[in-house]
Each structure stands twice: as C-alpha cells, then as structure tokens.
Amino acid sequence: MLIAYKIFLLSIIIITFIGTVGERKDENLRNNMTAICIASMISFLIAVLLL
Secondary structure (H helix, E strand, O other), rough: HHHHHHHHHHHHHHHHHHHHHHOOOOOOHHHHHHHHHHHHHHHHHHHHHHH
C-alpha cells in the first residue's frame, strides 16, 4: 500500500510539473498546478522519511 501511495504521488508530481511548465495562458491554473506539485513533493518526502 505504501508503494502504491508513492507511485501515485510521483505520477501527480510529474503531471502537475508538466502542466505548470506547459501552461502559458491561464495564470490561475498555473498557480493551482504549482501548489498541487509542491504539496505532492512535501507529501512524498514525508512518506519516504517517516513511513
């Protein structure tokens, strides 16, 4: 279950990073994707270090 959670977080990080870099027109969407990417990175680090 922990491995599935880490894989899920990595996929979210990759998708949101690509969306953040690729989005040029909608600044609100880019900001939301950046927030999701940062939250996923923090969650992944917590999962790796503490779980």
